[in-house]
Amino acid sequence: MVLTRENAVNLTLAVLLLAVPLAASALGQPFYITLATRIAILALAALGLNLALGLGGMVSFGHAAFFGIGGYAAGILASHALSGEPLLFDLSGTAQMPIIWLVAVIAAGLVALAIGALSLRTSGVYFIMITLAFAQMVYYFAISWPAYGGEDGLSIAVRNQFPGTNTMRPLNFFFVAYAVLLAGIGLFALIRASRFGAALVATRQNEIRVAALGIDPYRIRLAGFVISAMITALAGALYADLNRFVSPSMLAWHMSGELIVLIILGGTGRLFGPLAGAALYVAFEFALGGLTERWQFFLGLILLGVVLFARGGLLGLLAGKTKHG
Amino acid sequence: MTISLALEQLLNGIQLGVMLFLMSAGLTLIFGVMGLINLAHGSLYMVGAFACAAVAALTGSFWLGLVASLACAAAAGAIVELLVIRRLYDRDHLDQVLATFALILIFSEGTRWLFGSFPLYLDIPPLLQGAVALPGDATYPVYRLAIIAVGALVALGLYLLIGKTRLGMRIRAGESDREMIGALGVDIRTLYTLVFALGSALAGLAGAIVGPLQSVQVGMGEPVLILAFVVIVIGGIGSIKGALIGALLVGITDTLGRLLLPQLLTLFMDPSQAGMIGGAAASMLIYVVMAVILSVKPRGLFPPAHA
Numbered sequence: 001m002v003l004t005r006e007n008a009v010n011l012t013l014a015v016l017l018l019a020v021p022l023a024a025s026a027l028g029q030p031f032y033i034t035l036a037t038r039i040a041i042l043a044l045a046a047l048g049l050n051l052a053l054g055l056g057g058m059v060s061f062g063h064a065a066f067f068g069i070g071g072y073a074a075g076i077l078a079s080h081a082l083s084g085e086p087l088l089f090d091l092s093g094t095a096q097m098p099i100i101w102l103v104a105v106i107a108a109g110l111v112a113l114a115i116g117a118l119s120l121r122t123s124g125v126y127f128i129m130i131t132l133a134f135a136q137m138v139y140y141f142a143i144s145w146p147a148y149g150g151e152d153g154l155s156i157a158v159r160n161q162f163p164g165t166n167t168m169r170p171l172n173f174f175f176v177a178y179a180v181l182l183a184g185i186g187l188f189a190l191i192r193a194s195r196f197g198a199a200l201v202a203t204r205q206n207e208i209r210v211a212a213l214g215i216d217p218y219r220i221r222l223a224g225f226v227i228s229a230m231i232t233a234l235a236g237a238l239y240a241d242l243n244r245f246v247s248p249s250m251l252a253w254h255m256s257g258e259l260i261v262l263i264i265l266g267g268t269g270r271l272f273g274p275l276a277g278a279a280l281y282v283a284f285e286f287a288l289g290g291l292t293e294r295w296q297f298f299l300g301l302i303l304l305g306v307v308l309f310a311r312g313g314l315l316g317l318l319a320g321k322t323k324h325g
Numbered sequence: 326m327t328i329s330l331a332l333e334q335l336l337n338g339i340q341l342g343v344m345l346f347l348m349s350a351g352l353t354l355i356f357g358v359m360g361l362i363n364l365a366h367g368s369l370y371m372v373g374a375f376a377c378a379a380v381a382a383l384t385g386s387f388w389l390g391l392v393a394s395l396a397c398a399a400a401a402g403a404i405v406e407l408l409v410i411r412r413l414y415d416r417d418h419l420d421q422v423l424a425t426f427a428l429i430l431i432f433s434e435g436t437r438w439l440f441g442s443f444p445l446y447l448d449i450p451p452l453l454q455g456a457v458a459l460p461g462d463a464t465y466p467v468y469r470l471a472i473i474a475v476g477a478l479v480a481l482g483l484y485l486l487i488g489k490t491r492l493g494m495r496i497r498a499g500e501s502d503r504e505m506i507g508a509l510g511v512d513i514r515t516l517y518t519l520v521f522a523l524g525s526a527l528a529g530l531a532g533a534i535v536g537p538l539q540s541v542q543v544g545m546g547e548p549v550l551i552l553a554f555v556v557i558v559i560g561g562i563g564s565i566k567g568a569l570i571g572a573l574l575v576g577i578t579d580t581l582g583r584l585l586l587p588q589l590l591t592l593f594m595d596p597s598q599a600g601m602i603g604g605a606a607a608s609m610l611i612y613v614v615m616a617v618i619l620s621v622k623p624r625g626l627f628p629p630a631h632a
Binding site for chain 1: 356362409412418419420422423424426427428429430431433434435437438547551554555557558562601604605607608609612613615616619620623624625
């Protein structure tokens, strides 16, 4: 890897995210560990969306659906593991994170396949509105289905386990989230460099040329959308474990908006954009939230300023413009 | 289930549809003319409702409140257009989504700042209190019928405005070719501000007339906004006729679905389960309708010819 300015910024971000909780742990400030874990998980969720939005140019306003499905997978499996009631037929619940993640990813992938197959028949504004509408459908379903808490949500009594570590300790859980985030970033880089990634980027840049090359843009986009949803769902499962609670608010359209905001704050389509955006967002929330309970008002103003005047986001500011794309 | 209950729910569905039409007409007009997706449309609905409730509480007159809601929403729309929206017309949809999402945050927190977190209440004006008799011993509130009448009047007014007046001609010209009508000497910037203010006023009106039926609170615009999206996606973005038909379809489907689906399911399962599954299914029904329509006509029922 060549040490370009962007790589240097990326490396700094990754090291900082690791250093903060270690320092916080040494100083006996567990709150900052939770904050860093939140950053890592939100970054992973936005990283998933970035695959669809940044690479494929699909402005999905419905990724909260996948985030929430991941969260509910963790919540539902854990509640069945606790109560001992079988989930379906003879299948029981589980408190093992790897199995939960697998279920979350598969469930979200299937839902994304259905939503994407329909939504990708359209483009532009239609796509934005339809993904929003389908996510809202999932949201209303979660609210009106009483078996798993309905509107009140579902608590996870004991954080789910990861083999070989005690996840109830905040620092250990941070390491799990951080490792998954790094793996996610690695996967994103691999995909971006692959033939599939090139085709995905090309569908955004010029659909007609892609079709002329004999590649079906619809199938490329659909595959990109599904993978994107799966990564976001994995983040959702972790987020539920972080809060030990999952509720329909994870599925709400505000969440979808926030995920897009994270990407834009960091820099669209960039490898570390989501991490930069999530760090900035959580820092805003923490700093402004400490000053005023009306922090969302100021967040709105800042966001408006970024969209109107600072297109590249934080990474655009720190690492310069992208060369192409 | 009796005929009168079905009739009552049908009227409720039409009333919901009419309210959605007021919202989606502005949304679809703004998209049709300026090519802008405006998430903050729900905030203008909220502004209308709060203006009406505040002025009605101050003066004791719902009608003054109604005037205030139109004025405030139109003014808020015009200001937002001048300050923010006009910088977004030649940006991509992602920027428009984000900037108007930011506007929602600003509007919602700003309103909470001004009015506090507690909901306000609006009374039905004395003139429209009471109920009319329906066939089969049932009654129906006059106020809800009045909403349906307002919606019909607005639909007629929009039809005349767009089809028969000079302003309407310019709006139609703006929909088919923005640059050309600018080149022909029409002041396109003023036209855009006017269209945006008109759409905002319609959203404000919707908020104000729904005020007496539900509580006036921050965030009230968002569920309506998403339903309005469903409406214009079904109707075809940019088409007012599509918005009218889509709105009635969504309103009636949603209301009757909530009534009929649980009852239909009791034929197959026990009532408590039918209520649970039927309720959950009914809340998803309009989205299923949308999916079905889109799989047949991906650009909605009445796609604009030129797009």
